[in-house]
Amino acid sequence: MIYYYITKLVEYGLDTGLIHKQDRVYIINSLLELFQLEQYEEPVQTVSEPSAQLKMSLEEILNGMTDYAYEHGILQENSIVYRDLFDTKIMGLLVPRPSEVVNKFKELYRMDPVKATQYYYKFSQDTDYIRRYRIKKDKKWTIDTEYGSLDITINLSKPEKDPKAIAAAKLAKQSSYPKCQLCRENEGYAGRVNHPARQNHRIIPVELDGEQWGFQYSPYVYYNEHCIVFNYEHIPMIVNKATLRKLFDFVKQFPHYFVGSNADLPIVGGSILTHEHFQGGNYTFAMAKAPVESSFTIPGYPDVRAGIVKWPMSV
Ligand SMILES: [Zn+2]
Structure with missing residues (x-):
């Protein structure tokens, strides 16, 4: 069955454009190495195979592969934190190097910034950095009030931590690499029990007010094309005159996007103030x-x- 999943994942890579025909053998071999297999047996698809089996969702493929890894001792624990670390490693094998992604983005941006963000948003989902099948679980609706139509969302897609992972995280060596979940050093990072894996993550560099910043989507997309723009340096949140210059610099480069600061205030402000x-x-x-x-x-x-x-609150 593992060969079947490998074949399906390669098909998925080709369908989404993450990989090209020329990459096929190379990717299969990378997957064989990950699953500690020495050879590849091309599964025979018979005509009697139910058509539902022919197309498999990414979630099913990754679940099947991760089950296999656990059953064969490649994955030590079978809870969500460990499974997420492992399936991100799988996806990382299909994702092009950062320079390729950045070049493609720039090429499209020269034609039209909308085309560039459309490509990058689809890419961030195809790589499973944004897990479409989890985002689907979020509840969203609008309600008419005297202040207009308000958006209500309940986020159900952030995975709950499991007790084993919490216990392991307590014992884990305190690490300051990457310094936080926003740092650019997350790009390609394998993760650990107390830090998400990001082998499938790619960052687009942008210049704001003469500084180097990064542009990426939020893996939890609270609203359409929810992006995060972050300083390449790990320095604290601040709202000052330069903030406005940076914000306007961003919307000048991406006129179809809005951008704002969650403020440098605890509790009511951004969740990562550092x-x-x-x-x-x-x-x-x-x-x-x-x-x-x-x-x-x-x-x-x-x-x-x-x-x-x-508006019902002070803003
Ligand atoms: Zn940081």
Whole structure:
């Protein structure tokens, strides 16, 4: 059965464009090595095979492979944290090197920034960095209120930690590499019991206000094309004059996206305050649609329209 899964995963790679025909033998051999196999037996697909079997979802393929790895002693523990670490390693074998992804992005960007982000968003899902089958479990709806149509979301796709992994994480050596989950050193990192695997992750470099930053999607996509823009340096969140220059620099480069800072405040602010970053995406939030209750002008900036929106909380 493992040969069958290998064949299906290679088919998936070809279908999604992650790999090319010329890569087929190379990828099969990489997978054989991972599964400690010495040879490949091409599975024979018979006509009597039910058609449902012919197309297998990525989730089924990875589950089958991970079960095999556990049953054959390649994977030591069978809980979600360990399974996620292992199946990311599998996917990492199918993902092109960072330079190839960046070059492709730049090539598309020269034609149209929309094409570039469409490619990168699909890519981030095809690589399973964004796990489509988990995101599907999230509950989302809108509700009409006097403040407009509000979005309600319940995130069900973040995996719950299992007790074994929590116990192992407690005993694990404290590591400061990568310094946090936003650092660029996550790209290609194998992960460990207390840090997610990112062999399938690729980052797009962007320049904001003369600084090197990275652009990536959130693996948990709370809204359409939910992206994270982060400083290449691991420095604390801050909101100052330069923040505005950086934000505007980003939307100048990606006019179809919004971007904002979750602020450098504990509890109400961003969840990772130790690393300067913004959240953005291709989505219009209710607050952006809210009517302006009172407007004012800022002395010296007659072109800037400012106002306070009708909103239930202070903003
Ligand atoms: Zn960091």
